[in-house]
Amino acid sequence: MRSVSLDALAAFVAVARVGSVTGGADELGLTQSTVSAQLQALERDLGYRVFDRSSRGVTLTTRGRALLARVGGPVDAAVDAVADATGRTASEHTVFLGGPAEFLSTTVLPRLAEWAGPDLDVRVRFGETSDLLSALEASELDLVLSTVQPRIRGVEFAPLVDEQFVLAVPPALVDAFRADPDAVPVVAYGEQLPIIRRYWRSVFDRRPSALRVLATVPDLRVLAELAAGGVGMTVLPTYLADPYLQAGRLVDPVRPAEPPINTLYLARRRSRPGAAPAAEAVAERLQAMLRD
Template identity: 40%
Template sequence: MDLALLRTFVTVHRAGSFTRAAALLGLSQPAVTSQIRSLERQLGRPLFLRRARGVTPTTVGDELAHKVAPHLDALTEITEAGVDDESAARTLHLAGSPEFTSERVLPALTPLIARGLSVRAAFGPADDLLNGLAAGHHDLAVTTTRPRGDLLAATPLCDEEHVLIAAPCWAARLGGPAVLQVTGLRALDQVPLVEVHESLPLVTRYWSAVFDCAPEASATVVAADLRGVLACVVAGAGLAVLPRYLCARALDSGEVVALLDPPVPPLRTYFLVVRTGTLALPHIARPHEWLLRSAVNW
């Protein structure tokens, strides 16, 4: 049986779509369709059911994928893992949120960059990053969204603690954490909200976890980058919910104050996401492993 046909089959099985598989393989969609039909003729059984959006594997297709995918991945590791230095020097196409990637991920990769790794970083919303990864535009994505299906593989990287902060002038006016533990939302309603989006994603998550309700106020200031949110809070524009890694220096210096200290702070998990099977490639595997090691100290 032709290994090229099996490789195309496994890619379609993982992608759930001839179109996405074609993008990953660098083939045209008709070529992928032709290869799958050829394999189905050889086996005498259908492997996929065509749907309005993508394809669904038949029982035979699932069974074949279960049998051959591990062996194809092992062959990929042998043939592409690289016994030469050239493979280790390939460019890593990295994707993530602008703040976390800039503050955590890229600095952590500096030792590998010093050893010859080239990096191209792209920023954007989690859904766009995962779609780009699935289409082959990125090699590694760092995202708070865990993908579904077999095409993408996710590994937990670290948890991000969220902190409710404001400038010292607002903290003094509110009476500090001890008073806020009692007055709670009534006092916080007096303070303007600074957020990264009109939908209040960070404030809503914090309010739900700590106060068991949704915020009633709308944002006074919306800055599309969390670093802009922090700058506004430092300047006294209002309160915000930010990841601790981003505001740690401002907290230590006293530029901002944590308004509350809940016993169980809200957390959000980051994942390292790759296309299934690509950790056989050194220019992806090494940064992946390096980031997992680095995150222990985050």
């Protein structure tokens, strides 16, 4: 018999106690497919079946009942010990939140007391949306502010807020831009110009194929400072661009009637109501705050 993982044993114990894979997945905060895969791996490693499966759910085999009697308590203790060591479940009031550094730092976290308050311990992770959604699926995060609509089984989402984008050009380069937009150098968020490309297609109805990129920096706050310093133009969300525009450090020479927008979504694992009260409370407060 090969060694078996703690995750697989924890999945076995959860499913055995509630009598269904779906219920066990809810208890663990995982997707049904993840738990099913863990059970299959466990049975493969043990060399025998632990459940009989039918359209009505699952029931323990004789050997499955014997296994549960032996490992149920130790698995509970091991899971608690790992959680304590990693701080994953420091308390029932702890919520793990992920999202883009710029939006969280400038729009969400300054109002922490408003949406979190003294009754919650919020732990924040910055990162790329794809990485954060993977962490959400793996139960490392409770909530993710996603810049794309999630397409992950077992993850639900709701629109949270629309980001509006503006073209930000240094004042000294505005005349050059008006003469030939493609002649002005660019500071970009990513090598494929994701934000600039969206703006160009929406406003100019073409791809930004002739632009010269001077710097690529995956932080919109840095891009704002580079543009304000005269390095080149960029595209910014209004919550970052407005202070620079109002101070005259940046100029929007286009001002389209319908500026491009990008919707931010609040994503979380699907679970039964009341299963994660702290995460539910944060989700509701964030939605209320950002609707104001």
